[in-house]
Amino acid sequence: MVNLEKSILKNIYLIIILLFLILSLHRGTFEIAPFIYGAFSIILIFYGHFIIKRFYPNVDKYLFIISAFIVQFGLVMLYRLDLQRAVRQMAWFAVGVTVFIFVLLLFPNIKRLEKYSLTFALLTIIILTLPLFLGREIKGSKNWIQIGSFSFQPSELGKLFIIFYLSGVIKKINDYKDVLRYSIPVVLSIIIFVLEKDLGSALMFFGIFMTMLYIGTSRISYILSGLGLFGIGGFLSYFMFDHVKRRVNIWLDPWKDKYGAGYQICQSLIAIASGGLFGTGLAGGHPEVIPEVHTDFIFSAISEEFGLLGAIALLILYLLLIYRMLRTALYAKDDFSRLVAVGIASMFAFQVFVIVGGVTKMIPLTGITLPFVSYGGSSMTISFLSIGILQKISEVGNSDE
């Protein structure tokens, strides 16, 4: 087990070195800077792994290893696209690893949070409404808070709060009346998201809720009525909100207005198509022509340069990560922790599905981040916080064995 881990880590280091070797040579001259950047990355992974191994030899170390590997896709891509952002992203990676270690070392047993359900519900609503008063519109969505030069996306933290809330209340559900009562914070959140034009988060909240509801109650009828209501809501909001209508129309035929409203998605599709099976090779394509390539469309950039194979590899890494999360849920000691783990796993699964499906035009595009990969501090920090919480659950789960 330990040897396997070591060999996996060694291979990850090797891949990082190779990727940055390409970046140091691609302009025709040898540059040292990419190696320094890559070395930072390796040190962070090594350090994070060292702490887990040193203090918690029994926990599931793959949660961290896989996450850290996924982060490399984003770092390499960002380094190639935009050096300034890449440096900041490396800082966020460091923050993420730090948060992860802090959670691991300082957090109480997750089970103790079970009794604060109501607090989490209130926190969710408060934090999600903040942008309506303090926020400003970025990229057509009013879901940011800006304090000085520091901007923050509260929906990222809101996702975790709602998961904690749901984990606490879902087992209390016995009938439809309970479903209605306990779903009030979720429904409120979704309405807020629609008002903030943050449809991606609305979709994710709904996905997380449905998944946890089914896992906790085993009642398929709840899910079907939930889907039905969501369908009606979606249908109505298509006619009520112009921004919803516009997104759906772009999805149906982006090429109609390929230099206007459909520009982003068309450029994304062209990038993915340009990659082919093997990709153009790192730094061999032109993903920089896609607007917002460093955040929402980073998957398209990866598809262009790493090809279909690279994109599938990344998706498999996510699937492995989600599998390890659900495995953690299986081995957890109490239902609350289990549900938290399930919630976080479905959060990642839906987030990847929504954004990858969006940039490939499988489903309508809604701007959310690709966890661990997209540029951005909120997303990176919350993703590592989530991994930290799961690690904590896994630590408790394994501690008695």
Next chain:
Amino acid sequence: MNEEKLLRNIKALIVFFSLIFLVIIGYLTYFNLYLSENIVRDSSNPRIKLSEEDVLRGAIFDRNGKQIVYSKRTRDGQKRYYKDGEIFAHVVGYNSYIYGKTGIELLYNDALSGKTFYYDLLGSIFRKFAQTFEGEKRGSNVALTIDYALQYRAYKLLGSDKGAIVVLNPKTGEILTLVSKPSFDPESIDKNFKKYKNDVEGNPFLNRATQGFYPPGSTYKIITAAAALENIENIGNEKWLCTGKLKIGDYVLKDFNSEAHGKIDLKKAFTKSCNFTFGSLGMELGFNNLNREAEKFLFNKDIVLEDLVIRKSTYNLEDKNSRALLAQSAIGQHGVATNPLQMALVAATIANEGIMMKPYLVKEIKDEYGVVLERKKPQVLTRAIEKETAEKIKEYMIDVVNKGTGVRAKLSNIVIAGKTGTAEIPNSSETHSWFVGFAPANNPQIAFAIIVEKGGTGGKRAAEIARELVSEYFK
């Protein structure tokens, strides 16, 4: 809460998420296999420009190595220069990132932009390697079969008229001249595209030489004569009494100025372009013979060429038994429509003993170091008529220029064979002026077709252009 149930649900969730990811992967694979090909080619793909900007686009030369089109580096990319742009526009086409590409710029885009894997794999790997060290990537050059001086002269000869001129080598099919007027300037295409596009009257983007759709008029008598020679025995001895007016039921087919040629044989009828005789021949031959002969010259057939797109010429009568229509079709006035390139091929077929060679525009492709990547070889397009038939018609055509309707094409030192044509324009008193032929008659080196829209009779404007062209070529 039943713990067992919870665990079972979580396991089911693992399967569910695996399926979701499988769906994404499946969709991505489907996208790559079936959708991506068209998406990459979309004009909104900036990569096309980016990758082409990277490689200095290759030049286009005439048959003697004279530069026609070339590119130069600028501070922010490269600029393409077209020498005598309007004169060569319909051959080389244009190269625009907004409006796309046409002509040689389109058909030989791969070679011009340096993608030569198709021509020689090993060499292109070597070139890539060499270019990496030189620091400048250059595309390959295309040498045309076009003769710069002759093309230039042909363009000027058309003056301010609309029309087209095609000159080719009847023995090889190499196109020496291909002019269409009005023309456009490829160098300023981005600026003037809309102006050209909106010019409905002049339609400068229309390549009249290959896309024209004109009645061939009396030049079509070449084909009718071939049909007569091949289908009617002893036709050489047959005589007609031309009254200048051929009555077919209620319809009267007139000769030019209703001139009565009197007693006349086929050779003389051809020389004088006698409508009476050819109208009678058309009725005698009938639809099947006329149609078969037209198709021997590839009317009603798709001619697929590598370097050009040629519009299908047609021979078709709405009533195959109508004697009036048969008579009119035999003199190229009704039911027949063609383009100058096709008529140049008809003349070339007579010049080349009945064999029609495949016309082509590109002589060879050379990489930037001068190594020949591909050299085009002459190919036979079709064996249209017997050698004897061709020889006879050649004699007729020599007479046309010596003492017939085409006398204005006559040169003192070179024997020219030709046929005039005056194509009537429906609902108009004006006519298109046609002249097709070849020279020198005994050993043909060029065959040509000239049309001047609304240029009057074929014996005047077009015949004079033919004379000037031939003397330019043999000077």
